[in-house]
Amino acid sequence: MRLHPDKTRIVYCKDGKRRGSYEHVSFTFLGYTFRSRKVRSKTGSYFFGFNPAISDEAAKRSRAQIRRWRLHQRSGSSLADLAREINPIVRGWINYYGRFYPSALVPSLKGIDQYLMRWATQKYKRLRRRRSRAWQGLERTAKLYPGLFAHWRILRPRTTG
Template sequence: MFTSFMPAISRDALKKIGAQVRSWRLHQRTNQSFADLARKINPVVRGWMNYYGAFYRSALYPLLTRINAYLMRWVRKKYRRLKGRRKAQQAWQGVTERYPRFFAHWTWVNTGPAVW
């Protein structure tokens, strides 16, 4: 007998959202500022977090971490002095500590990506 149910985001929805994040091509928008990127993606990501993360938020963590990976790639391409991994991680940590709510998903996942 089935006695439990875990209301989480489905695999199909996660794939669809992942495809949308890829279509943004954040890492290639080096002509835009960090604030411009935040203005573009925050309403969409906040909606996903409110809708899909209402009951089982940890199911969204891999997706939000991947958004961070795209943002880290953006930082490393835009600011050439941060091309090295260690410098980029230090800069990332400084920004997330100073502006913890700059991106909507940083309230849940603000660590730098382990792989990029």
């Protein structure tokens, strides 16, 4: 077995305790980028640790997939139909990339809500040119049916109390 000269490099795992400088301080492996990130400890204080999160390339691929769905052009479908179609894929992203540092996945998942808002403005005449009302309707739906879309579990966590 030989190491590939372009792909092999020594990476300095820079975090809160290791503050030295080095040429390479991050690396990408299996769709995760390992680098220094802000982390909360068990006691609630924050520190910098060397942790994985979804890589920029993987996030870009997921956003491209969301665009390819063209949810906003499916005004003939219901929300339940859209959810049934995309939930298995989104659930897979959440289970894989959301395992470590799930907040890095949030910007990609918010794109789904953007398309759902556009879907509502296309489907319902009363919401055309009224994006804020479409957002309010989407929020009401998310509160009434929190399990309808898989990504709402991350974007709108349940509050207890």
